[in-house]
Amino acid sequence: MTYAVVVPTVGRPTLTALLDSLAASHGPLPAHVVVVDDRPDQVALDGPAGLAALPAPPPRLVEVLVVRRGGGRGPAAARNVGWRAVGQSCEWIVFLDDDVVVSQDWLSELADDLQQPADVAGVQGEITVPLPRDRRPTDWERSTAGLQTAAWITADMGYRRPVLEQLGGFDERFPRAFREDADIALRVQRCGGRLVRGRRRTTHPVRSVDRW
Numbered sequence: 001m002t003y004a005v006v007v008p009t010v011g012r013p014t015l016t017a018l019l020d021s022l023a024a025s026h027g028p029l030p031a032h033v034v035v036v037d038d039r040p041d042q043v044a045l046d047g048p049a050g051l052a053a054l055p056a057p058p059p060r061l062v063e064v065l066v067v068r069r070g071g072g073r074g075p076a077a078a079r080n081v082g083w084r085a086v087g088q089s090c091e092w093i094v095f096l097d098d099d100v101v102v103s104q105d106w107l108s109e110l111a112d113d114l115q116q117p118a119d120v121a122g123v124q125g126e127i128t129v130p131l132p133r134d135r136r137p138t139d140w141e142r143s144t145a146g147l148q149t150a151a152w153i154t155a156d157m158g159y160r161r162p163v164l165e166q167l168g169g170f171d172e173r174f175p176r177a178f179r180e181d182a183d184i185a186l187r188v189q190r191c192g193g194r195l196v197r198g199r200r201r202t203t204h205p206v207r208s209v210d211r212w
Contacts, residue, residue, distance in 0.1 A: 001114045003092035003158070004032040006082030008075045009054075010039050014099040014207070016055040019065075023058035027107025031090050033057075033065045034082040040072035076170035076180040079154070083164055094158035096202070097177075100127075102156075103201040113198030114158065121163045121193025122185065125156030125200045144206045152185035152195060156202040159184075163193055 005022070009015050015035070022033065037054060057065040068085050070078035083093040092114050096102070103109070106125075113123045129145040131137045137145065147153060167187050174180035185195060 001092065001111065002031050002090045003094055003110075003114060004034060004083070004086040004090045005030045005094050005096060006034045006036065006079055006086075007096050007098050008036045008038050008070060008078035008082065009098035011037065011054060012098055014205075017101050018096065018098055019055060019061060020058055021101040021103075021106075023060040024104065025102055025107040026105055027109075027111055029060070029064055029107065030094070031064065032086050033061055034068060034085050035065065036068050036070045036078040036082045038070035038072055038075065038078040041069060073172065074175040074180075075154075075177045076174045077172040080169040080172065083161065083169065086161070088161075090161055092158050093161050093164060094156070095154040097155045097204075099204065099207060100155050101203045101205065103203070106200050106202065109198070109200035110158075113200050116196065119192070119194050120196055121188050122152065122157060122159045122195040123198040124152055124158075124195065125198055125202045127153070127155055127202055127204050129204050129206065131206070140209055141206050144204065147204050152181055154181040155204055156200070157181065158198075159188065160193075163188055163191075166191065 054067065066085065068081050070081050079095055116123060127147050129148050131141055131145055147155060170180050170184050189195060
């Protein structure tokens with residue numbers, strides 16, 4: 001079962017932790033890891049945080065990692081850039097956000113998750129949000145923890161590539177990371193595709209925020 005991993009990013013430092021966790025995970029590597037730099041082109045090419053400032057891939061990923069530019073049009077458009085860059089070579093496309101960390105067995109568990117009947121069009125990973133144990137969580141932390149029970153979020157979600165082609169991918173009229181994942185899941189289900197939850201485990205740390 002061939003698959004690719006697609007990661008849209010705006011150059012956040014968390015991307016390094018994700019790539020390191022992918023490289024350290026046990027199991028067969030994907031055919032491709034496509035990182036889509038979704039900062040505006042002028043920033044990505046000429047700014048102080050240009051493409052060269054993206055983290056160098058861990059040695060294990062050097063042969064499979066590809067960087068593409070998204071042009072700053074939002075995560076929906078960036079994911080489309082990523083899966084279309086793979087071409088016809090993969091049956092599955094697995095989307096990860098740039099602020100998650102995969103488990104040590106994620107690659108091997110993913111290989112099992114993708115062994116699905118033909119009517120299964122998508123497989124979601126199990127998301128864990130670690131919360132503090134020595135105090136009550138803040139509103140922001142509780143909000144992030146809601147991802148643990150959210151359906152079909154692209155923090156870790158795989159779709160069959162032919163289904164993405166049939167639907168035209170993500171709706172690029174969603175400019176931000178909000179509801180674009182629910183939209184494509186509903187369209188997949190409307191065309192008869194079944195969505196299931198897999199066994200692979202992914203951690204979504206709570207990002208730091210400013211005082212506002």
